[in-house]
Amino acid sequence: MTRKDRLDRVSLLTSQLLDEVIAAAESAELNELLRGDPETCERYLDLVESHALLLHEHAGDLLPLEIAGLLPFPVHGEPAPGKKALPFRPWGPVLAAAAALTLIVNGYLLWKGADRVPGEPLHVPGVAVLSRLVDADWGASGNPPAEGETVPAGVFRLEAGLAQLEFFSGATLIVEGPAELHLDSEWKIRCESGRLRAFVPEPARGFVIETPEYRAVDLGTEFSLSVGRGGESEVHVVDGEVRLDNREGEEIRTLFGGDGLRSSSGVLESVNGGGSDFIDRRQLLNLANAGSSIRYREWLTTRNTVAADPTTLVLFDFENQEPWDRQLVNQRPGGPQAAIIGARWTEGRWPGKGALEFKRITDRARLHVPGTFDTLSFAAWVRIEGFDRWLSSLFLTDGFETGEVHWQISNQGELILGISDGGPPNTISVPVIHPGDLGKWMHLAVTIDRLTGLVRHYRDGEIVKEETRSGLPPLQIGNAEIGNWQAEGSTNPIRSLNGRIDEFLILNRALTPEEMASIHRAGSPNG
């Protein structure tokens, strides 16, 4: 056997070993080939290392989860600017400050990737995440916050309904409207009026709620607190320990589980019991789920209408699919299905809603849509987790032949629709996805009418860019991918999506602005 033969033989046997198809005689042969031979060992180790990397890569976050499990504390806080981000973000789903961390890390990555305007923050400014809302009424506020959004420091006013805030310190507050709070930091808030229930796990010990008359320093517990319009307040400790300090920081009193205290114009009075009429987390979840089920029915009605529309080519609703399904079911009878590659099943816009998570550069859903078209609409519910690269795919045809469509987003948050026709292909919106939108569900859509030349980009049911183009060729799709791109040749960079999708529509007509608004409304997770 020559040197090369030996090495080739090692490659073959190693490959069989890794695929668990090696016979006993061959495995003994491999053993002998490796004995005392640095060169064959090197070959063997190279192959196994690539194999391990591929396994690791395809397992996504599965392995790192195991590290997270052994850390004795929740991980929170932001990566220092300029520091290399952790290779993966394992703690997110497991630990208490999950939402906060994910948002911060994503925000950080986003800003790192984008061309920064000097003076703009390096991370998403904010002190908490709005993790749950039930019938929230924000009054006259011009820009009402939505579930999943980061809440900045400052005034937080809720007219009615319930809102759950998860502070980056780890503390959670359920706020019952009407309430007015000042969020000073992730460690300290001021309650001017309203009713709160606070959950302060170990790492958030020391979380402070100020009332007009005292500061409640939480020493690791659960308690409720209310402040009336006249400044009178009541605090009830459900469990654990709360220390009340006066304005000068001197201790007034320490309360334990079951203790209650009423305070009015400086007069303190013990009250027993009480506090049970505050909404706790379980009740909030139940209420939120009830709200979801009403929305779910509304969404279902719209979905059925779209499924029955003869111009519908593709309607993936990601519903009622099993975690092991590797095919996306098209709700449009007779329409193409998509093969799921890599992407994993996860939760969508509301509890119980199915979605696919596109995370690794190999994740994608592939489909084939035959035919040529004069008009097309694409619409999807998407949750962007971060902009990993210059372009991220929403929907790209393989390659980019004449008439083929590319729908993608840039790391500046622009929506881009490309039609290959020899000229400049792209219709680009202004940036419409901002750092604060990461981790939040949004409805993105684009319509094309090649006869009038009209191309419209939508975000959340509203037109964000309109352009009339001339001389567009007949549109076609053919082989295409959701969340990734098969370029022709190898010089084109990766365009994989980092995020989730839980609804995807393609129609052979241009949806009107009214229709688009109504599809957005019916599917909106925020009611």
Added chain:
Amino acid sequence: MQRDTESFIELLTGAQSAVFGYAMSLCHDPSLAKDILQETNLTLWRKAGDFEEGTNFTAWACRTAYFHVLNQRRKQSREQLVFDEDVFDYLAERQESRSPDTEDRLEALRACLRTLPPQQRDLIDRRYLPGASVQDIAKDDGKSEGAISQALFRIRAALQKCVEHKMMKEGTA
């Protein structure tokens, strides 16, 4: 969080691929290798204080993993073992002396994956799906296990060549 805890986590996280690969090379069973990785992580975490800053973390992690592999090996029956003791120890030794360039290798591997023809790329994707096996792929495609294994061997050989080429190019650049 304390500064050194944070940097320790970073080191630990960064060494995951390397330790997993190391365990795979000695026991070549993904689920065993995962167990070993987990045990190794636990040991490293407990012994975090023993780590001397500035020394090679991955090498330390692999030495720790070695003992866990050895433990696993003792639990296995003679029939399950592919390598005899000499070869096993020799491999462990060779592995330790390898350069800690897992990250570069991963980069190269990703780039090489993209150069594969779609069919080969697809086969790799299916092979490395969590829980996938050559047996299942053979059944799905109506082909023999030998045929699938042979196809995978060719792809691995091509990838290997490509990775080596890239690593060499970068090494001299």
